Amino acid sequence: MKTLILAALFGMTALTATAADYSGPLKVGTTSAFAPPLETAVAEAKKQGLAVELVEFSDWTAPNVSLENGDIDVNLFQHQPFLDNANQQGGFHLVKYAPAIINNVGLYSLKHASLAQIPDGGTVAIANDPINGGRGLLLLQKAKLITLKPGAGLKSTVDDITANPKHLKIIEVEAVQLARSLEEVDLAQGYPHYLRASGVIDPNNALLFDGLEHPEYVIQFVIRDGHQADPRLKKFVAIYQHSPAVRASLDQFYGKLYQPGWTQ
Structure with missing residues (x-):
């Protein structure tokens, strides 16, 4: 019995270690509507020693399926109401991590x-x-x-x-x-x-x-629940939100038809 308990504990420890392994490039999923400013953020991250891989999808279903399956670490293309519906319909375990921008429609x-x-x-x-x-x-x-x-x-x-x-x-x-x-x-x-x-x-x-009367429509960085501690995420989001180069890319790509969704 003692051997079995020790084996179980060892297995849990191994799983925990695996779950906490955030080495390798951060894989970010997105769509063409958000890719150009993210490409700038990827380049800025590289200058700071953070490797980021951008994965572009052509529809609004695959980014969440890929994230749920662990093929990517985070995605950026959806707002909270869309995420809530996706979780309900797909049985996903996805949560918002940080705000990005809100677009005029x-x-x-x-x-x-x-x-x-x-x-x-x-x-x-x-x-x-x-x-x-x-x-x-x-x-x-x-x-x-x-x-x-x-x-x-x-x-x-x-x-x-x-x-x-x-x-x-x-x-x-x-x-x-x-x-x-x-x-x-x-x-x-x-x-x-x-x-x-x-x-x-x-x-x-x-x-x-x-207009911007519905803050629910702020586009969010979305991750799998339980991965909030990933240090790569914290660094990359900080670059996206505060890098002057990324802000210039956002301004160029969206013009006046967007606002940052985070506190300045």
Whole structure:
């Protein structure tokens, strides 16, 4: 029995040591919407002796699956409501580690110069995921194009629409494809970074921005729960938040359509 107990304790000690092994490059997952400033942070980290490997994903599912599986150490692409939904739907054990930035999201049109010109029966594209779709509906309500049920918030769906005076046809599109939908619809929810990448429209030319009235939409550095003590994370986040070179990269990439989500 004593031998078994000692073996068990040895096994637990080995697991603990493995869990606390934060050697090797820090692997950071992201998407194209956040990659350029992160590339600057990676370069700055290298100057300070911290090796960081940036892994870019093309969708909004793989970064969390990869993080949960331990293929990467941290990701940066999502806000808290999106993370909460991902944990619930995927059974993940992911938690926010530190805030990054908050972006303006807007309503855009290639066909109309104002919201008043949106025609009766016009087509509007919003994000098809449960959280960002809700953000799009809240934008449409702010634009006075629809009315949502009292109390309908970040998780609003089309079923929460109580008034649609222009009889708008609302279609749901994968968020990363919304920029390309602009050529086919009267109005679309838009994310400045994807609009800039697509070249379809100047991201500054939204007919309406949602502003920064929802701090829940601050993009977060996200990790697996239990890895908060990783010293590489602390150093890299400090570089991202406080390096003048990274701030210059953020300003260049996002222009005026972002704000830092951390205390200055």
